[in-house]
Amino acid sequence: xxxxxxxxxxxxxxxxxxxxxxFLVSFLTFIISGLANxxxxxxxxxxxxxxQGQFYLDKSANEKYNLSKLDEDVQKQILxxxxxxxxxxxxxxxxxxxxxxxxxxxxxxxTESDLFPVVEKGEIVLDSSLQDEGxxxxxxxxxxxxxxxxxxxxxxxxQKYSHAPVAFINTTNYQExxxxxxMQTIFIPGKDTPTLSALDSFSNKEFLNTIPSYSAEQLSLNxxxxxxxVISGMLFAIFFYMMNVQKIGLYGILKAIGMKTLSLxxxxxxxxxxxxxxxxxxxxALSQGFNFIAPxxxxxxxxxxxxxxxxxxxxxxxxxxATISGFQIKKIEPLQAIQQGEM
Numbered sequence: 001x002x003x004x005x006x007x008x009x010x011x012x013x014x015x016x017x018x019x020x021x022x023f024l025v026s027f028l029t030f031i032i033s034g035l036a037n038x039x040x041x042x043x044x045x046x047x048x049x050x051x052q053g054q055f056y057l058d059k060s061a062n063e064k065y066n067l068s069k070l071d072e073d074v075q076k077q078i079l080x081x082x083x084x085x086x087x088x089x090x091x092x093x094x095x096x097x098x099x100x101x102x103x104x105x106x107x108x109x110x111t112e113s114d115l116f117p118v119v120e121k122g123e124i125v126l127d128s129s130l131q132d133e134g135x136x137x138x139x140x141x142x143x144x145x146x147x148x149x150x151x152x153x154x155x156x157x158x159q160k161y162s163h164a165p166v167a168f169i170n171t172t173n174y175q176e177x178x179x180x181x182x183m184q185t186i187f188i189p190g191k192d193t194p195t196l197s198a199l200d201s202f203s204n205k206e207f208l209n210t211i212p213s214y215s216a217e218q219l220s221l222n223x224x225x226x227x228x229x230v231i232s233g234m235l236f237a238i239f240f241y242m243m244n245v246q247k248i249g250l251y252g253i254l255k256a257i258g259m260k261t262l263s264l265x266x267x268x269x270x271x272x273x274x275x276x277x278x279x280x281x282x283x284x285a286l287s288q289g290f291n292f293i294a295p296x297x298x299x300x301x302x303x304x305x306x307x308x309x310x311x312x313x314x315x316x317x318x319x320x321x322a323t324i325s326g327f328q329i330k331k332i333e334p335l336q337a338i339q340q341g342e343m
Contacts, residue, residue, distance in 0.1 A: 236321030
């Protein structure tokens, strides 16, 4: 380890350049990951915040949530057999305030359940983000497809669907607005959920993919994240390969005096660990600070669990990249390497 440390002190510029590149790549990765998680919350917080369970859709919907219509008799029987279950529907829409200003929302109607707010006829419960648009408890809202008026009963935090704030309304009002009697899905919480042959079932994660645009949006961002991780591994491999080529003579001398190949690998791993840990520490500090300085309205959500996962991946990728570059060390013959280094 002393040799590795002395080399790093002697060649500060080389290792500083590599560390700077790893810092920039990891920082960009954390930022994009935070944006991906933020967009995920903004797109489907309503679903993601539900406990573990199973979602059930009509088979004829072809695994598309917005095409599902549950048979009323089937729904009624399932709710009787599963007291914790709830049937609900989601549709995009809008409401107008007293000044006739339009607010885009996602209407949600559900059967009585502890999972969603209980809303009476003519009442509406909104996502708290609409408070920033000037709405308050007691405000009267209207909708062109609804004959009555909605009175704002209260607000709930972090309830979004398809990047729109959620509005919980009574099922009767929902049926009048959209001219439908059937609900779209049934959710049964818990691990031991029943198998219903008449319906398609989905886990929480699987159900997210039935939401239009969700999977495409997340796939694009996650591909960028993992592409950056792969780039970092390639950087390590290329950097240490070039370093090893320049040090063939030195490795030959070290082997000639009895240093084992494993010890040479340990030297490379030590240098990789020092560079990566310092770069990641700076990236983590800045990315966590970005949570506080991100522009208002930017869907940025970076948890420590995500940071630790990506940091672990960077360390593993760095280890693999450094190890691959060191395979040439095993082939070095001391005398040949010394002679090559003298040329």
